[in-house]
Each structure stands twice: as structure tokens, then as C-alpha cells.
Amino acid sequence: MHTKDDFLVKPSRSDLLAEANRCVSCGLCLPHCPTYRLTLSEADSPRGRIAMISGAASRRIPMNARFTLHIDRCLTCRACEVVCPNHVAYGRLIDEARVMMTIPPSGLMKGAVAKKRNWFRSLLERVFVDKSKRFDVVRPLMYLFQRIGLQEKLQQLSIVKGTRLGLLLSKLPLIHFPLHRWQETYPAIGRECGEVALFLGCVARLVDIETNISTIYVLNNLGYTVHVPNSQTCCGALYQHSGRIAEAADLIQRNKKAFAGLNIKAIISTASGCGAHLTEFYSQYQTENFSAPIVDINKFLVEQDWSEVKITALPKKVVVHDPCSMRNVLRASSYPYRLLAHIPGIELMELAGNNFCCGAAGTYFLDQPEIAESLLSDKMAALDRAEANYLVTSNIGCLLHFTSGLRDQEKKLEALHPVTLLARQIGIQ
Known part of the structure; x- marks a missing residue:
């Protein structure tokens, strides 16, 4: 038997095999897998990846460069789980396979190669993702960086084109609300229906602040006081899906502390990816849950009384x-x-x-x-x-x-x- 802490660092091979063996190779998942539809390679299908994970867990095949290629091509969209008649926990299998891929070669079979961390990604994680509040400091600088044309000029440099930095810059939208600072509490407007807390996320604090501002505005108009804990951080999904479950667990614990002690009905998430991770982590690893349920903003708002809120028509x-x-x-x-x-x-x-x-x-x-x-x-x-x-x-x-x-x-x-x-x-x- 392994302890919870051991499991967060290194998954049990017997657990992996047991779950992988639940796949009966029926192939119902194949037409629903985006990567299989593109490559038509069995190794890029859920069924093929499960077979590879089973082989690696039983030490029949090495986790070499080819193994890593096909596992990394998985989007973790989990469309396969929805259609699986045997309800195989494919998402968990992929996450735990990625944990095994980070284990040094001495702990693996001959021919295996531990996956190396990308330095650029590691830098972003250490500087910003782990300390999401820093995005609030960077936002006005990025706003200026864009407005004076430096971002566009940087993207045109030959040493940047085609790199991860170049790709990242190409995805950045125009930064808005450069000087916005978060309050700890936003009081309800008019009637009072209760209190909730808002999970800001990490990247959204830089590039999608409008969504969180809009969420607070709508909740206030529905009669909810909104708390925004200053010590909250990244949800940890980026870590979990790259095989670093221990780091993901650490961020979960930090967020639990940030939201503890609040008399709230729910912790509202505006990004479904963050909400899914925060919701699932407890059920997957049997850790202590948050002090209030994690609820997606769309679901929470649908369940409210809108009779006193005036909404202007939009014929679009x-x-x-x-x-x-x-x-x-x-x-x-x-x-x-x-x-x-x-x-x-x-x-x-x-x-x-x-x-x-x-x-x-x-x-x-x-x-x-x-x-x-x-x-x-x-x-x-x-x-x-x-x-x-x-x-x-x-x-x-x-x-x-x-x-x-x-x-x-x-x-x-x-x-x-x-x-x-x-x-x-x-x-x-």
C-alpha cells in the first residue's frame, strides 16, 4: 500500500494496470478523438494510448521518445470518456502516465528516457503561475509594451519566430484595464441574497480581466457580495496535466487556505478548465475538500432569480x-x-x-x-x-x-x- 503523498509523486503501477485493463478495445472512442481523426494512427487514439500505458506500467515496453510523442499528443479533451461504455478513467490514466514520464531513468526499464522540462515553460511557472498576483503587476507593463509596438517588433525577430515565446506572444490579446486592482470584498447592490467568493485563475489576471470584472458586476446586481481572497493562486491544472501532481496538490492546498474561513455559498469559477480541475482533484485523490462547493459561473447564474434585473435586448x-x-x-x-x-x-x-x-x-x-x-x-x-x-x-x-x-x-x-x-x-x- 502507498500513502497519499507517495501517490501524488509516483502513481501505483498496479492501479494504472487495473484501470487500463478495464478498456475492452471496442473502438467506440476512435471517431471522437481529435488526434486520431487527424493522424489516423492507432498510437494517437485513446485505445492505443491505453495499450501503451498498460505496456509501460507492466514494464513490457519502455517509455522512450516514441512513447512520449504519442502521450504528449493527447489533448486531454476527454471526449473518449463520454462515449466509453466501460467508463474508463482515461483522463486520470493520461495524467498518471505523464507522472511516470518525469521519473528519472534509474527508476524505469532499460531504454526509457525521463521527459525533460522545457526551460521556457519552467521559467513562466516559477515566476508567474506559482505567484499569480504578479500578473497584476505585469498587466500595465504589458499594456504599454503593446501600445508602443514592442510586442509586434519582438515577434518579427528571427530568433523569436517559431519559438515558444513567439507562439505565446501570438496568442496574447490586447491588454485592457491595465491599472485595475482587486478589492477583498465587493458588496451586493440593493437586495442581499448571500455571499460568494471568486476564483480569479492565473492567466486571466493578465489577459482576460474583463470576464472576472463582469462576473463581479452581475453577481452584485443579483444581490451577492463577492469576496476575492488576495492569497489565491493558480488552480494547478497546468502542473497536473504535465505530470507534476505534487505541485498541483500544493497549489490546491494554498487555495484551500485562501478561501477558508469565509461564510460563502460557493466559490465561483469563470474558466471551465480551472473549475473542472478544482472540482475533480478532491474526488481523484481523496484530499480534504474546499470549504464551499466550486461552481461554474454559468450554472450558478442560471439558478438565480432574475425577476428584478433589467436586461437590454440584443437582436444579434x-x-x-x-x-x-x-x-x-x-x-x-x-x-x-x-x-x-x-x-x-x-x-x-x-x-x-x-x-x-x-x-x-x-x-x-x-x-x-x-x-x-x-x-x-x-x-x-x-x-x-x-x-x-x-x-x-x-x-x-x-x-x-x-x-x-x-x-x-x-x-x-x-x-x-x-x-x-x-x-x-x-x-x-
Whole structure:
């Protein structure tokens, strides 16, 4: 038997084998896997990856460069889990395989190679992700960096083009609200319905502050006081999906402390990827749960009383993108549609191909840019056919991915979070 702490650092091979052996190789997952549809390689399918994980866990095959290639190509979209008749926990298998890939070669079979950390990604994690408040300091600097044209000039340098830095810069939208500072508490407006807390996330504090500001505005107008703990940090999903579950667990514990002691109904998450990770970590690793339930903003707002809130009509066509974390993990993809239906005159439609990943997948666009761009191009084509005025999506990574695609193709369509569109119709300035 292993302890919880041991498991967070090194998964049990017997547990991995037991879960992998639940796959009966029926192949129902194949047409739902984005990477299999692109490469038509069995090794890039859920069934193939499970077979490789089983082989590595039983020491029948080495975790070499080829093994790493196919595991890393997985988007962790988890569309396969939704259609799996045997309910194989594929997402957990992939995460734990990535943990094994970080183990030094001495702990692996002959021919195995431990995966090396990318220095650029490690630098970003140490400087910003672990200390998310630093994004608040960087925001005005990035705002100035963009406005005087330095970002564009940097992207044109030959030493930057094609690098992870170049890819990252290409995804950055224009920075807004450069001088905004978070308060600890935002009081309800008018009637009082209770208190909630807001999970800000990490990257959103730099590039999507409008969504969190809009969330506070809407909640205040519904009668909720909103707490924003100053000591909160990244949710840890980026660490978990790169095989560093111990670091992810540390961030979870720091966030639990940040939100402890508040008399709140819920901890609101605006990014479905963060919400899915915060929700699942407890059930996966049997750690102590948060002091209040983690609830996606769309779901929370749908369940409120809107009778006293005035919403201006919007006679426009709005196409809705379903993030994989919302559809396949939280199983809550209906809520954005139900929420936006409160806006009079709105025409809602589902983005064609919503059951397939857009290619953002956390930092996937940095690690697998060719596949990420191929998947994004499918979404851009679907948007052309939709002829909509707005695109809404409930995950920060997807929003950045779509925004960069729209900018590259010089499309006038605006991409934003559902709650941002709703806040505008309520009257946010």
C-alpha cells in the first residue's frame, strides 16, 4: 500500500494496470478523438494510448521518445470518456502516465528516457503561475509594451519566430484595464441574497480581466457580495496535466487556505478548465475538500432569480462554443445557452463541431502547434458558416485560441465569455 503523498509523486503501477485493463478495445472512442481523426494512427487514439500505458506500467515496453510523442499528443479533451461504455478513467490514466514520464531513468526499464522540462515553460511557472498576483503587476507593463509596438517588433525577430515565446506572444490579446486592482470584498447592490467568493485563475489576471470584472458586476446586481481572497493562486491544472501532481496538490492546498474561513455559498469559477480541475482533484485523490462547493459561473447564474434585473435586448446572432472541460468533465454545457437566453432578442446557435476540441488544451498550442492550429482552422471554418456577430466560450484557453485565430484572419467577430456579454446588456460601463 502507498500513502497519499507517495501517490501524488509516483502513481501505483498496479492501479494504472487495473484501470487500463478495464478498456475492452471496442473502438467506440476512435471517431471522437481529435488526434486520431487527424493522424489516423492507432498510437494517437485513446485505445492505443491505453495499450501503451498498460505496456509501460507492466514494464513490457519502455517509455522512450516514441512513447512520449504519442502521450504528449493527447489533448486531454476527454471526449473518449463520454462515449466509453466501460467508463474508463482515461483522463486520470493520461495524467498518471505523464507522472511516470518525469521519473528519472534509474527508476524505469532499460531504454526509457525521463521527459525533460522545457526551460521556457519552467521559467513562466516559477515566476508567474506559482505567484499569480504578479500578473497584476505585469498587466500595465504589458499594456504599454503593446501600445508602443514592442510586442509586434519582438515577434518579427528571427530568433523569436517559431519559438515558444513567439507562439505565446501570438496568442496574447490586447491588454485592457491595465491599472485595475482587486478589492477583498465587493458588496451586493440593493437586495442581499448571500455571499460568494471568486476564483480569479492565473492567466486571466493578465489577459482576460474583463470576464472576472463582469462576473463581479452581475453577481452584485443579483444581490451577492463577492469576496476575492488576495492569497489565491493558480488552480494547478497546468502542473497536473504535465505530470507534476505534487505541485498541483500544493497549489490546491494554498487555495484551500485562501478561501477558508469565509461564510460563502460557493466559490465561483469563470474558466471551465480551472473549475473542472478544482472540482475533480478532491474526488481523484481523496484530499480534504474546499470549504464551499466550486461552481461554474454559468450554472450558478442560471439558478438565480432574475425577476428584478433589467436586461437590454440584443437582436444579434451569438454562436456558442462548448469547451471540452465544460462538456466532457463538468457535463454542464447547457448552462451558457440557458444563461444567455435571459437576453431579449438574442439568437443563439451552437458552433458546428462543438464535440471536438478547438486545440487550445491548456498549453497544448505551445507544445503541439501544428495539431493545435489544424483544429483551430476547423473552428474558423465553422464560424464562417455561422455568420454570427459574437462567439462566446467559457474557458480562458479556448478564448485566447479563438481570439488569435480571429485576429490572424482579420475577422470582425468578437470572442468573449458569456457573462461578459450578459454584463454589457445589464449595463456595465
